[in-house]
Amino acid sequence: MLNVDNINLHYGAAQALRGVSLTAEMGKITCVLGRNGVGKSSLLRAVTGQHAISAGTISFEGAALDGMAPYHRAKRGVGYVPQGREIFPLLSVQENLESGYAPLPRKERFIPDDIFSLFPVLQSMLGRRGGD
Ligand SMILES: Nc1ncnc2c1ncn2[C@@H]1O[C@H](COP(=O)(O)OP(=O)(O)OP(=O)(O)O)[C@@H](O)[C@H]1O
Numbered sequence: 001m002l003n004v005d006n007i008n009l010h011y012g013a014a015q016a017l018r019g020v021s022l023t024a025e026m027g028k029i030t031c032v033l034g035r036n037g038v039g040k041s042s043l044l045r046a047v048t049g050q051h052a053i054s055a056g057t058i059s060f061e062g063a064a065l066d067g068m069a070p071y072h073r074a075k076r077g078v079g080y081v082p083q084g085r086e087i088f089p090l091l092s093v094q095e096n097l098e099s100g101y102a103p104l105p106r107k108e109r110f111i112p113d114d115i116f117s118l119f120p121v122l123q124s125m126l127g128r129r130g131g132d
């Protein structure tokens, strides 16, 4: 279970999130809906630790994530698929896919076959640069 409790988030003096709470249960899909600029991406950046919150708490599977670096959150299973491309343009397609390996034990560091079932074109483009 992911628990976001009463968080605030600021960009400088501008407050983007005010008292936002959310629970997301394991095995279920939780959707956050809202008009443009309402703070959906900011909420996800707060969960992943990419942007610090200024009030409230966030916990995942009972453990507080507050103050934890994004890569430690990733090791606990908190991932984020960004809204835009946000790929590494100078790394190859393969290297971009492999960039998700860091939090995994060595024996799990392979690109799962279902990635290529979902997106067959990736197989033939593994050597291409992400930005191309
Ligand atoms: N890096 C930033 N610096 C300053 N203000 C920002 C920054 N990123 C977002 N904001 C502002 O914070 C508010 C929330 O933005 P956010 O991107 O979280 O909204 P969103 O719900 O994801 O929007 P969209 O539906 O367009 O994706 C907006 O007013 C936005 O202009």
Ligand SMILES: [Mg+2]
Pocket: 040, 041, 042, 083
């Ligand atoms: Mg967004």
